Amino acid sequence: MRLAKVSALSFDLDDTLWPFGPSVARAEAMLRAWLIEHAPDTASILPTQQTMSELREEYERSRPDLTNDFRALRLGSIRLALARANADVALADPAYEVFYAARNRVEFYDDALPALAWLSARFPLIAVTNGNADLRLTGGGEFFRETLSARAFGIAKPEPEIFHAAAQALSVSPAELLHVGDDYHLDIVGALNAGLQAAWVVRDPQPEVARATQHPASAHLTLSDLSMLCRALGGPDKLP
Ligand SMILES: [Mg+2]
Incomplete structure (x- = not known):
């Protein structure tokens, strides 16, 4: 699938921005x-x-x-x-x-904070997590408009409601929201079912990749790191 217009991004946290x-x-x-x-x-x-x-x-x-x-x-x-x-x-x-x-004392992947800095200067960002990380404690919170946590919201990924709530929080249509995450079922299938676009972060290709490519729901982007995401959205070859 090709990427359509992107007006905002939602991010999974654990194993997307840092190893859990x-x-x-x-x-x-x-x-x-x-x-x-x-x-x-x-x-x-x-x-x-x-x-x-x-x-x-x-x-x-x-x-x-x-x-x-x-x-x-x-x-x-x-x-x-x-x-x-x-x-x-x-x-x-x-x-x-x-x-x-x-x-909450996490170590971000090397590419994560530069990518979030570049993206947040151009798009509103929201965190959508089923976990319990707190961006105010992990750092990186300054890049996000807000966090939608499954625990506080009462509905978890992959249910469409939490993705729709993310789009609504950023005042964009689901179709213009690009969700970025590592979990094929929770992040990718969930986002696609909710009418979002989806970018799958696969830092460490496993047999899972081969399995998922057989699946009818395929991500708009598959990323080995988040600098690839910036390039796909018009960013430079190398982030500062
Ligand atoms: Mg994750």
């Missing part, structure tokens, strides 16, 4: 260290780093109603660890703050 895995791994390590310091009996409940994510997954399986609420899932899994250690579950709140601050 390293910041969560760091945040879980800090959370575990904090718990063991403040509630030493959790050491036996959390013998390895791996148990942090296992506990969260266990809690998520018990609370399918919380699937898109990452804060509630993390907080619940911290309470579970504290309860199993017979420790004070009230420690869950300050523990979550430690986790959340670390989770």
